[in-house]
Amino acid sequence: MSIRANLTLFRSLHALFAALALVALLFALGFELPRPWHSGGAHALTVRTGWAVLAAMLVVLGYVLRKYMHKLRYSPEFRHKVSLAELEAFDQRLNDLRLELLKQGPREERAIRARLRDVTAGVERVLRVEIEPSQDASQPPRLVPRPREPFGRTARWLHAHLYYGLLFAVLVLVHGRAGLHSALGFWLNSLAVLLTLTGGLGILLWAFGPTWLSRAERRHRLSIEQAFVFRRHYRAKIKLGLAALDPLTRPAIAQVWKARSAPDFAARARLALQGPEFSADEPRAQAQEILVLIGQYRRVRAALRELWRIRMVFMAWRYVHIPCAILIVGLAALHVLSVWRY
Amino acid sequence: MPERPEASSSSPDLGQVPLFSGLGPAEKKKLRDEARYSLWKDGEVFVRQGEFTLSSWTDAALAREEDLKGHFHVVLSGTVSAYRTESDGRTRVLESLRYGQWFGEVSALSNQPSLATLRAEGPCLTLSLGPRLFKGLYGRPGDFRRRIDENYRERGLALHLRTAPLFRELPENELAQLRSQVRFQSFASNDVIVREGEEAESVYLVRSGAVKSVRALPDGGEQILGYYMSNSSFGESCLATDERAWRGSHVAMMPTDLLVVPRAVLEQLTQESRSSLRLRAELIAAEERGLETGVFGGAAGGEERAQRNAQELEFMVKKQSAKGGEALVIDLERCVRCNACVESCVAVHEDRVPRLSKKGNRVAFEGGESHHRYNLATSCYNCQVPGCMMACNFGAIRRDVQGLIRFDYKNCIGCAMCVEACPYDVIRLTPPPRASAPAESTSFWRRLPLLNRLFPYPTATAPAEEARPTSAAGLPVEAKAVKCDLCAGLPFQACVYNCPCNAIMRVNPKQLFEDRRAESQGTFSYTRT
Numbered sequence: 001m002s003i004r005a006n007l008t009l010f011r012s013l014h015a016l017f018a019a020l021a022l023v024a025l026l027f028a029l030g031f032e033l034p035r036p037w038h039s040g041g042a043h044a045l046t047v048r049t050g051w052a053v054l055a056a057m058l059v060v061l062g063y064v065l066r067k068y069m070h071k072l073r074y075s076p077e078f079r080h081k082v083s084l085a086e087l088e089a090f091d092q093r094l095n096d097l098r099l100e101l102l103k104q105g106p107r108e109e110r111a112i113r114a115r116l117r118d119v120t121a122g123v124e125r126v127l128r129v130e131i132e133p134s135q136d137a138s139q140p141p142r143l144v145p146r147p148r149e150p151f152g153r154t155a156r157w158l159h160a161h162l163y164y165g166l167l168f169a170v171l172v173l174v175h176g177r178a179g180l181h182s183a184l185g186f187w188l189n190s191l192a193v194l195l196t197l198t199g200g201l202g203i204l205l206w207a208f209g210p211t212w213l214s215r216a217e218r219r220h221r222l223s224i225e226q227a228f229v230f231r232r233h234y235r236a237k238i239k240l241g242l243a244a245l246d247p248l249t250r251p252a253i254a255q256v257w258k259a260r261s262a263p264d265f266a267a268r269a270r271l272a273l274q275g276p277e278f279s280a281d282e283p284r285a286q287a288q289e290i291l292v293l294i295g296q297y298r299r300v301r302a303a304l305r306e307l308w309r310i311r312m313v314f315m316a317w318r319y320v321h322i323p324c325a326i327l328i329v330g331l332a333a334l335h336v337l338s339v340w341r342y
Numbered sequence: 343m344p345e346r347p348e349a350s351s352s353s354p355d356l357g358q359v360p361l362f363s364g365l366g367p368a369e370k371k372k373l374r375d376e377a378r379y380s381l382w383k384d385g386e387v388f389v390r391q392g393e394f395t396l397s398s399w400t401d402a403a404l405a406r407e408e409d410l411k412g413h414f415h416v417v418l419s420g421t422v423s424a425y426r427t428e429s430d431g432r433t434r435v436l437e438s439l440r441y442g443q444w445f446g447e448v449s450a451l452s453n454q455p456s457l458a459t460l461r462a463e464g465p466c467l468t469l470s471l472g473p474r475l476f477k478g479l480y481g482r483p484g485d486f487r488r489r490i491d492e493n494y495r496e497r498g499l500a501l502h503l504r505t506a507p508l509f510r511e512l513p514e515n516e517l518a519q520l521r522s523q524v525r526f527q528s529f530a531s532n533d534v535i536v537r538e539g540e541e542a543e544s545v546y547l548v549r550s551g552a553v554k555s556v557r558a559l560p561d562g563g564e565q566i567l568g569y570y571m572s573n574s575s576f577g578e579s580c581l582a583t584d585e586r587a588w589r590g591s592h593v594a595m596m597p598t599d600l601l602v603v604p605r606a607v608l609e610q611l612t613q614e615s616r617s618s619l620r621l622r623a624e625l626i627a628a629e630e631r632g633l634e635t636g637v638f639g640g641a642a643g644g645e646e647r648a649q650r651n652a653q654e655l656e657f658m659v660k661k662q663s664a665k666g667g668e669a670l671v672i673d674l675e676r677c678v679r680c681n682a683c684v685e686s687c688v689a690v691h692e693d694r695v696p697r698l699s700k701k702g703n704r705v706a707f708e709g710g711e712s713h714h715r716y717n718l719a720t721s722c723y724n725c726q727v728p729g730c731m732m733a734c735n736f737g738a739i740r741r742d743v744q745g746l747i748r749f750d751y752k753n754c755i756g757c758a759m760c761v762e763a764c765p766y767d768v769i770r771l772t773p774p775p776r777a778s779a780p781a782e783s784t785s786f787w788r789r790l791p792l793l794n795r796l797f798p799y800p801t802a803t804a805p806a807e808e809a810r811p812t813s814a815a816g817l818p819v820e821a822k823a824v825k826c827d828l829c830a831g832l833p834f835q836a837c838v839y840n841c842p843c844n845a846i847m848r849v850n851p852k853q854l855f856e857d858r859r860a861e862s863q864g865t866f867s868y869t870r871t
Contacts, residue, residue: 067840154839
């Protein structure tokens with residue numbers, strides 16, 4: 001039986017590169033492995049690992065930078081935007097080329113590439129055209145335009161963040177010799193360990209959590225996004241309904257609305273409907289409608305609580321990871337500045 | 343590049359043009375206000391064969407070449423030639439149009455690709471009517487419509503018949519024979535053209551509008567077998583020797599004009615042509631039957647497979663997940679609900695309104711799974727028969743040359759007709775763009791998470807005090823219709839590009855089902871969210 005999880009998080013070339021980088025570094029250090037129980041050590045080792053730590057940290061921060069630059073529209077990709085008219089003119093040129101290939105039969109890939117340079121003129125910053133060979137040899141290849149994605153997908157940056165982050169943590173420990181005797185050493189080493197642990201936990205939870213949430217959503221026949229919307233919708237409708245009720249009947253129904261548990265809700269609803277103010281048909285029907293809404297609201301709220309709890313479980317690690325990351329970056333900057341100054 | 347004459351005094355009197363002579367004063371005024379004169383240089387191409395309709399005016403003062411494609415044009419001076427390239431690669435001149443003659447009515451009526459390439463032979467002046475204006479004039483019975491129809495029978499019909507697969511190979515003299523006996527029929531929206539089970543007696547060609555073919559299901563529902571828009575045909579089975587009954591009822595989806603070619607007329611053709619037509623009809627009928635066995639399965643391979651294909655077809659079409667192209671799919675085994683997709687969608691749109699909707703069909707492949715595996719999000723399917731485009735009376739929705747449905751916000755007034763017409767809830771209305779957006783809205787601090795709360799926006803100006811935005815046609819804009827535009831013009835599709843877990847993707851639904859079929863043993867379940 002296959003594992004129901006996002007295993008793509010563990011399949012990355014960056015893992016290999018990070019491992020190779022670590023091996024290379026150790027090799028460069030001439031296998032002068034640090035001994036945690038000894039403070040101090042060779043100056044060269046400290047300097048070399050210090051530079052390596054700094055480089056790894058910058059790579060790790062690249063993910064965050066990439067994410068926020070895009071979200072805040074500071075990413076240079078936005079300046080590449082071409083107008084719709086240019087895009088449509090390109091489509092027309094590409095269609096003309098397809099037609100030409102169809103009429104003249106297959107051509108060498110090099111010749112097609114040369115033609116494509118003219119076809120993509122003006123839009124080459126935003127897209128590229130892939131040449132896919134046709135299964136039928138007598139047919140010309142397919143020309144498929146794809147977005148250029150100049151900086152690569154965020155998923156790849158996450159892989160880099162993950163594996164170079166691990167490398168960073170190892171390098172911090174090597175650089176500081178896992179020494180806890182100074183305040184800065186203590187904090188930097190501890191934070192590196194904490195970041196590694198929370199990051200590792202986070203990746204595991206991100207790999208397995210979505211299936212868990214999806215299973216709960218299927219059980220409730222409600223997605224977490226829907227639950228949010230329905231909860232707000234029912235609440236607004238109940239408030240409108242309560243406002244439309246007669247002032248004599250409203251307090252009884254308002255009491256039901258405040259019920260905490262399911263048995264409490266059922267008992268209060270039964271009790272409310274037995275009151276003399278609900279003996280007539282019309283107020284009783286009105287009250288029943290609102291009680292149905294309250295029942296639906298309670299069901300959605302219960303589902304949302306469970307779904308939200310699951311989501312919190314696999315997202316909560318970030319509340320430790322992110323502040324720790326900010327702290328370690330600040331301390332590292334302080335450390336670099338102090339080393340450079342003194 | 344065409345230019346608009348500077349002075350209106352140099353423009354010809356429109357009342358002198360025979361086509362417009364029957365118009366009333368109000369219609370003539372509308373024509374003067376909305377139609378545009380365009381000067382064309384020798385060799386300039388108005389529209390190429392196979393191009394889709396493009397937008398109406400984007401600049402009120404000066405018409406650009408690309409804006410004029412797909413319009414209805416009347417030649418006021420000079421000559422315009424129509425060329426058509428056949429499937430065998432031969433190009434021939436269909437006709438030369440001079441003063442008072444026109445072209446582009448089929449494209450203007452139906453937003454369909456042009457049947458021919460139109461090119462200016464020497465400098466010429468044309469009057470160009472946008473689809474909205476043309477539809478308005480053509481929609482009223484009168485001389486204008488009568489002239490267009492008569493002209494169509496004389497000139498356009500031969501071309502239209504030639505584009506139908508059934509008649510493509512007929513010799514010229516026999517095509518002329520058909521032309522004289524073809525009947526014109528118009529149907530209102532929802533009119534039943536033919537009923538399922540009845541014997542097919544005619545071949546139908548769609549001149550404008552849209553037709554769907556539906557089969558009644560035992561549970562009272564209906565299964566869609568196909569759509570037919572302009573330049574397509576149905577009823578070829580009437581020529582087939584074995585099965586002549588209609589496999590489904592054909593219903594007009596909007597006001598539709600059809601050309602009817604009765605079987606009796608086809609029987610009058612020469613023996614050689616009849617045999618050729620019959621062979622072609624049987625091929626077309628077999629192709630249609632093949633499609634019915636399943637969009638994902640190809641040829642039938644036993645009862646079980648046919649049933650599975652029918653189930654998939656049912657899901658993908660009736661449950662609104664596939665109308666061609668690629669679907670936006672969220673893998674629920676990977677999605678951590680971080681909302682990066684929506685945030686990035688917000689980031690790429692100037693109005694800060696996300697186009698992405700996570701509503702859709704959740705699919706579970708029953709290979710021991712207890713959770714939904716995929717969410718087929720409700721993204722624009724660029725329908726073969728786009729209800730939104732047909733419903734828009736303001737020229738704000740069009741197809742581009744790739745076949746994608748595009749919104750032209752200069753023309754959109756927020757009437758919500760497209761929202762109602764879209765069967766998939768893809769289009770949403772947002773507040774109209776403010777005529778004077780505050781310059782501070784793009785400041786650095788307001789973009790930062792959390793910190794932006796320290797730099798609140800100034801209190802919104804009361805709508806009454808602010809100048810109301812207007813469309814290119816000068817109409818007040820009530821709202822703005824938005825839908826996924828595939829991040830047009832940018833080097834990425836934001837949601838796919840920015841997902842940290844590779845959870846969101848654009849895939850061919852057919853491929854998705856085929857990939858999962860083996861492990862799920864062909865069964866699946868779904869929920870609409």
